[in-house]
Amino acid sequence: xxxxxxxxxxxxxxxxxxxxxxxxxxxxxxxxxxxxxxxxxxxxxxxxxxxxxxxxxxxxxxxxxxxxxxxxxxxxxxxxxxxxxxxxxxxxxxxxxxxxxxxxxxxxxxxxxxxxxxxxxxxxxxxxxxxxxxxxxxxxxxxxxxxxxxxxxxxxxxxxxxxxxxxxxxxxxxxxxxxxxxxxxxxxxxxxxxxxxxxxxxxxxxxxxxxxxxxxxxxxxxxxxxxxxxxxxxxxxxxxxxxxxxxxxxxxxxxxxxxxxxxxxxxxxxxxxxxxxxxxxxxxxxxxxxxxxxxxxxxxxxxxxxxxxxxxxxxxxxxxxxxx
Amino acid sequence: xxxxxxxxxxxxxxxxxxxxxxxxxxxxxxxxxxxxxxxxxxxxxxxxxxxxxxxxxxxxxxxxxxxxxxxxxxxxxxxxxxxxxxxxxxxxxxxxxxxxxxxxxxxxxxxxxxxxxxxxxxxxxxxxxxxxxxxxxxxxxxxxxxxxxxxxxxxxxxxxxxxxxxxxxxxxxxxxxxxxxxxxxxxxxxxxx
Numbered sequence: 001x002x003x004x005x006x007x008x009x010x011x012x013x014x015x016x017x018x019x020x021x022x023x024x025x026x027x028x029x030x031x032x033x034x035x036x037x038x039x040x041x042x043x044x045x046x047x048x049x050x051x052x053x054x055x056x057x058x059x060x061x062x063x064x065x066x067x068x069x070x071x072x073x074x075x076x077x078x079x080x081x082x083x084x085x086x087x088x089x090x091x092x093x094x095x096x097x098x099x100x101x102x103x104x105x106x107x108x109x110x111x112x113x114x115x116x117x118x119x120x121x122x123x124x125x126x127x128x129x130x131x132x133x134x135x136x137x138x139x140x141x142x143x144x145x146x147x148x149x150x151x152x153x154x155x156x157x158x159x160x161x162x163x164x165x166x167x168x169x170x171x172x173x174x175x176x177x178x179x180x181x182x183x184x185x186x187x188x189x190x191x192x193x194x195x196x197x198x199x200x201x202x203x204x205x206x207x208x209x210x211x212x213x214x215x216x217x218x219x220x221x222x223x224x225x226x227x228x229x230x231x232x233x234x235x236x237x238x239x240x241x242x243x244x245x246x247x248x249x250x251x252x253x254x255x256x257x258x259x260x261x262x263x264x265x266x267x268x269x270x271x272x273x274x275x276x277x278x279x280x281x282x283x284x285x286x287x288x289x290x291x292x293x294x295x296x297x298x299x300x301x302x303x304x305x306x307x308x309x310x311x312x313x314x315x316x317x318x319x320x321x322x323x324x
Numbered sequence: 325x326x327x328x329x330x331x332x333x334x335x336x337x338x339x340x341x342x343x344x345x346x347x348x349x350x351x352x353x354x355x356x357x358x359x360x361x362x363x364x365x366x367x368x369x370x371x372x373x374x375x376x377x378x379x380x381x382x383x384x385x386x387x388x389x390x391x392x393x394x395x396x397x398x399x400x401x402x403x404x405x406x407x408x409x410x411x412x413x414x415x416x417x418x419x420x421x422x423x424x425x426x427x428x429x430x431x432x433x434x435x436x437x438x439x440x441x442x443x444x445x446x447x448x449x450x451x452x453x454x455x456x457x458x459x460x461x462x463x464x465x466x467x468x469x470x471x472x473x474x475x476x477x478x479x480x481x482x483x484x485x486x487x488x489x490x491x492x493x494x495x496x497x498x499x500x501x502x503x504x505x506x507x508x509x510x511x512x513x514x515x516x517x
Binding site for chain 2: 009018104106107145165166232243316
């Protein structure tokens, strides 16, 4: 018997996320086709270079996935804590225990990073290696318990959605393209000086073509990855709010954290930027050029996130009905 | 969670498993015989309130229903308390020999929430026990897992792990026990314990 449920998947979000992933796949296919075409056109094999880039890029992606928890914790300067280490640790462990029991999830490890930036992130290659990290800035901020729980539920949704794996897989193409640009660039630089007659000219053209294709692929996939990242954030907001049943608490947490973030000095922000993709709220200062910054940002705008949470609120507030 | 759900970043709320709760009364007999712990007659359901009118109405209905049934038999009215983590505890107090009635009360709360589509909000149920030395013991049922675990609080927010493991030894075969010890989370200050 199917239990009665208030849950309804967000069709719009599903469609947009599917479209983004489809486009990423399309870019990948086009990339492969272009490389084959380049090789065929000049009767030369660019396979060795491409294979080298794929192996190196693959190694890099798998490595960063495998060590994602350690890398992120090291970068953030976070320390893993047990439930009895401090009152803060006890508070977070208590919240996470309950959310895990509610969502039937394995409990992630908990870490605290000593930074003034009020933020949180979750990482780790799978549920067994997941780490949830909150900053002291978040614990010292004016968030109440319900709002802090909203932030933690959002991060736990990232773990449940396997966002680290999905984003690593999505970034694979961009990593390879970036490597090829570099290889082709140096190939052009050093390949030109050797002077082996006609063959030399051919190599230069192949290198140039490879570089041009890679640059285009890199730019397009970069935009698509950012787009996917924004949809994953919205999905995590949604799941987190459904889990706690309190979308309003998450909304007020988002507003508080975003306004606090704008007040933090810029030097702190630059140091935190590499971690942006994992954060609850982006650490970059968004300036007046809103249209451009939304295309490049890893997180959706505050307004967008609040609007999506309004939908969840309506969904939860409806009087009981069949599952739709 | 399926592959497609992962790809699309969605989690379906987990529905509770309710049936295994009814194994409690028979396990309580074994617990008394094996470890000397008797039910105090107090039990509670812990759930996550949802904001909005709809959930508030359901909670009010449940409360009225339980008050009605316990009032007929001269029992105490049910109590609702909110803990510091934002969860609500609906506490039902019966006579210590009325464990069957208590479990029925708790089950009434479960079914009302599930029937109204709030099944995923159920966290756990706690039935309190005590022995001659006034040691406290809570048997906690995790709705999403359908498993039990013991929680024995000591003063100063410490747990009597030895007692908890002893209890597991005594009734481990009567009840479905939670095998993953990391899920035996403490519920400090749980009402009714």
